[in-house]
Amino acid sequence: MAIDDDLVVRARAGEIRAFEALFEARVAAMLRLAAAIVGNDDAGDAVQQASIQAWRELPHLREVDRFDAWFGRILTNSCRAVLRSRRRRQVREVPVASLDEATGIKLSARSSPSPAEQTSEVDVLSRAFDRLSADARVLLALHHLEGRSLAETAARSGISIATAKWRLHEARTALERALELERR
Amino acid sequence: MSDNRFVTDEQIRLMLEARGRHGISVADLVASVEGTIEQTTQVPHELLRARWWRAVAATAFASVAIIALLVAGPKLWPSIHDLHITTGGLTEPALEAGRYRPTMFDPPITFSVPAGGWAPAVDLSAELQLRRVRPGEEARPDNGALTIVRINNVMTGACGYNGNVPWTAGADSPHAFLAWLGGQLPLGQGAPRAVTIAGKQALEISFGAPVDFRHTCDYGFLLTDVGTSGDPHWVEIPVDGREVRLQVLDLSGQPVLVMTEGGKLNWYDEAAATADEVISSMSFEEIR
Numbered sequence: 001m002a003i004d005d006d007l008v009v010r011a012r013a014g015e016i017r018a019f020e021a022l023f024e025a026r027v028a029a030m031l032r033l034a035a036a037i038v039g040n041d042d043a044g045d046a047v048q049q050a051s052i053q054a055w056r057e058l059p060h061l062r063e064v065d066r067f068d069a070w071f072g073r074i075l076t077n078s079c080r081a082v083l084r085s086r087r088r089r090q091v092r093e094v095p096v097a098s099l100d101e102a103t104g105i106k107l108s109a110r111s112s113p114s115p116a117e118q119t120s121e122v123d124v125l126s127r128a129f130d131r132l133s134a135d136a137r138v139l140l141a142l143h144h145l146e147g148r149s150l151a152e153t154a155a156r157s158g159i160s161i162a163t164a165k166w167r168l169h170e171a172r173t174a175l176e177r178a179l180e181l182e183r184r
Numbered sequence: 185m186s187d188n189r190f191v192t193d194e195q196i197r198l199m200l201e202a203r204g205r206h207g208i209s210v211a212d213l214v215a216s217v218e219g220t221i222e223q224t225t226q227v228p229h230e231l232l233r234a235r236w237w238r239a240v241a242a243t244a245f246a247s248v249a250i251i252a253l254l255v256a257g258p259k260l261w262p263s264i265h266d267l268h269i270t271t272g273g274l275t276e277p278a279l280e281a282g283r284y285r286p287t288m289f290d291p292p293i294t295f296s297v298p299a300g301g302w303a304p305a306v307d308l309s310a311e312l313q314l315r316r317v318r319p320g321e322e323a324r325p326d327n328g329a330l331t332i333v334r335i336n337n338v339m340t341g342a343c344g345y346n347g348n349v350p351w352t353a354g355a356d357s358p359h360a361f362l363a364w365l366g367g368q369l370p371l372g373q374g375a376p377r378a379v380t381i382a383g384k385q386a387l388e389i390s391f392g393a394p395v396d397f398r399h400t401c402d403y404g405f406l407l408t409d410v411g412t413s414g415d416p417h418w419v420e421i422p423v424d425g426r427e428v429r430l431q432v433l434d435l436s437g438q439p440v441l442v443m444t445e446g447g448k449l450n451w452y453d454e455a456a457a458t459a460d461e462v463i464s465s466m467s468f469e470e471i472r
Contacts, residue, residue, distance in 0.1 A: 040206045043206050129199065175191060
């Protein structure tokens with residue numbers, strides 16, 4: 001039995017230290033995904049809620065080797081819940097400072113933008129992302145940030161591959177529309 | 185995906201990586217979570233709580249089954265295959281002829297399919313979907329589908345920004361469910377027809393939303409959230425003009441919807457006719 005499987009079995013049986021070991025090994029990646037989906041302000045809450053829910057419901061997990069997929073779905077659902085709890089809100093500001101470090105990518109076909117333009121364009125794309133629905137954000141993050149295949153993205157989202165493909169396309173289109181709005 | 189777009193894959197990835205560079209203290213978060221977990225009790229598994237009862241029931245059931253098999257012979261007990269979905273839906277091969285039992289769907293159900301006519305697409309605790317496979321073609325989402333849904337709740341308002349959908353219990357009978365639906369969608373003037381499905385009384389109505397009908401949801405009219413444990417999974421009725429048949433039966437006070445749709449290419453008659461073969465073979469057990 002793999003080390004993690006053993007930990008899952010023990011955590012499922014109620015051993016707190018085993019669950020803590022599982023959580024500590026995953027918390028960095030969880031925070032990264034949550035921050036990408038919900039933003040820096042709420043990522044900690046999303047991870048915390050997901051972790052506590054996972055601990056409470058772990059006895060219901062039947063297949064030990066599906067722990068990561070199961071935990072991942074709880075996290076993305078927690079992100080959805082965080083976003084929905086904000087209700088319909090205005091686009092929030094994303095700290096430009098954190099985006100400054102990202103890259104100098106350009107978001108349009110213009111050639112040789114200045115560093116100021118590059119920062120601004122990353123910021124604009126991030127703000128456009130903030131306009132998307134929770135489901136769209138989750139799909140884009142799973143596929144483009146975590147690099148998950150279409151099948152994995154579908155499985156993590158509880159939808160068929162065909163639906164995932166379609167909704168990814170819709171999410172992408174929505175992002176492009178949102179970007180146009182941000183640029184006006 | 186191609187990068188020949190207004191926004192490229194690489195730009196999306198880099199933007200998400202930038203967002204993912206959070207400024208949160210991992211140590212503080214770990215301490216907070218672990219402190220909370222120390223005070224949080226796990227939810228015991230139902231199986232654990234009811235182990236003795238289930239063991240007795242399983243033994244009794246196995247005894248009866250063995251005796252029945254010995255007495256009646258295997259011909260009276262055609263084999264029932266477990267319905268396995270391993271690829272997330274679309275790429276499942278068409279089922280071979282036989283009788284099937286979904287592994288997740290509740291209420292427990294068995295049904296028969298002809299060879300090559302249907303492929304399994306969804307098997308969740310409250311939603312079961314088979315997709316129509318037309319002769320000579322692979323299973324496609326636009327070829328029509330047969331969907332069986334346990335109605336846990338219904339939406340109470342418009343789809344909101346960020347997918348904020350309000351849900352409520354209620355619609356606790358076929359009449360109440362169709363009355364609610366009639367207030368949401370243009371079902372037409374005809375009264376629902378009384379039918380029998382799997383020996384249960386049911387109400388049936390067919391409709392096709394006008395092509396200019398506008399709804400507030402992105403992907404269709406949201407009907408019910410069949411997810412569990414905070415894990416949303418929505419079931420939708422297509423409202424893009426295709427014809428849809430809704431049959432709602434009462435299973436011990438629980439409305440269960442059997443939805444037949446012809447698919448985007450609108451082979452409704454064909455889909456309904458082949459769906460009827462499956463529906464007429466259905467046998468429900470009581471909800472677990």
